[in-house]
Amino acid sequence: MGSVASTLAKLPFEPMIDVYSIVPAGGSGTRLWPLSRDARPKFLLDLEGTGLSLLQSTYQRLLPLSGHEKVMIVTGRAHVDAVKAQLPGISDHNIVAEPSPKESMAAIGLAAMLFHERDPDAVIASFAADHVIATTDNVFASAVASAVAAARQSNGLVTIGIEPDEPSTAFGYIHLGKPEEIESDAETFARFGLTRISACQVQRFKEKPQVEEVKELLATGEYCWNAGMFVTRASVLLHLLQDTCPLLFSGLKKIAADWSSAHRQEVLASVWPHLPKISIDHAIAEPAATQGQMLVIKALLEWKDVGDYAALCEMAGPHLNPGDNQTPAKKVKVMGEAKLVFVQDGSGLFVTSSGRPIVALGIEDLVVVDTPDALLITLASRSQDIKSIVGVCKEAIPYLQ
Template identity: 30%
Template structure:
């Protein structure tokens, strides 16, 4: 394995659109959502470990999930955890990781990957990451992986690229989640990809870019004291991290830099961000009903997604295209086409019920 290869797995999110399974106390990345025997975090770690040494994989998460991460990944040490003391979006977290890695290895090339994505073809994924690593080790570029869109999804960001004969394309524009009309337009044009939020760059390239576009953030997290990978790191982060601007890597860096490139990929990607995306991955009966956990009888019912505690007996009649999810003493029933509303329903439930349910 190449010792210059590093990875940061982003595992701090709450996964609010998969409520009530995903909660603040136990978010989706720690669940085995598809019944594989591994949580999404474990699956992501083992996939990346095919290319990157265990000791070079860092996990960025919230302080409250420290024990959950260490329980699920016994191979790693506390030193590999980047514990965010405050929620500040992805840019500060990635800068923190880059500074920590740079202190260890100035020639490092790093992958940034979410902990909660499903990837069908792991061999193809590893091949794509290796292609990206080699390109970024040679050239001063920021790379992202772009997924070939197969429908006009309004839940993803889109990347427009310049057509050329090389495998890696120059990025023209980033568009945050468009409306349906725009997404349909993008799909028809053929030069747009979904933004998977998977990035590769050399640490020197990303640090130079931060200095150019987010210099205040660099001044906050890099005060010249070389605290990273020492006993002073934890206290330094506790005292300074929350002073950082709350901004995503997309807005702060990727949409502004001139050196962004994209590698179009096709490895069976699914972000498992909603009940609908989970429904798409599950096996279904001849009436397109999908079930997790429950013993179900369906009568005159089709296109439903039912998720309950193991062995719960559920009888469904006359229901079409609904999501029905039970977790402990919470039951959520929602039309599949309105799955994006679950995030808002969770907020309302937080106000109406006890916080422990969300």
């Protein structure tokens, strides 16, 4: 974690954007079993091979924007210690521990209330803990700044949509509506090198489409990827929530009211178990879009949701078998030590987290995930389908949960 520490040290005196960041860190990433487990969810893993977990990369990306005091992580109780270990120096009041998983709306709603109490005029932005975003340029920061300006101007919900660079069926899509020009102060324009900020109305959200449909959608030029990034005034979010999910709203209200009191755990214990489980998309984003209260800022981001092994396979390149400089395998991605992987007449993804050599012969797009206590073997094309057989395995061998 020297990296996050050094980012903190290099922080400008002022954060770049007046925005409160919320990072819901939940979900175990079932499609990445046996790398991800209930006790070692995807966001705690280093899937990029950078030495940082997805959560650490996310935190490091948000620190310069919001500043140390305005980034809040919402995670399961079981993961609080691991999160603190990965993010040393994070303030206790910026980690919210959920007693049990309730999907994203409860997590983001509670964080929004806590930030709203700190600052009634707060603009909040929520970002998944386990997405990969390139930050070599300032495209991400500029997109967030634009979305914050749009949220202030519109008093609605704003999302950052990603320009698709391939017809993926792994993501949901956003259907763009009519454009809207966003005003902002000269300083923001100057800092992010913007000449104008263009938003669009969100016509509607479209769940993961089938492969035939995707190409039609993209041909219209009217669709971008839904990356699950939401920006809005905290007060607007809470109003929307009160309208669409009054039970969830009132439950969170009770919890937030006693958050800083001695009764926090008591109230959590009595209220949390009864909160409805619902995602932020279903709870407020889709209703807001239907009511014309939702804007999207399109961004040309290098963004990835590494949701399954096929996504990791896509990073494959030439691989020289150790000790053999003659005949490289064409398409191999190794997570772990490349010097442990020997491939002939084949390609694919090899995870060597058990430290044992892997010899693979004759299978294309093979996925081998070798961990100290379990082994998964499939094809990249089947990596969206592992849930069922992995479920049978976890049921039979509970320590593999």
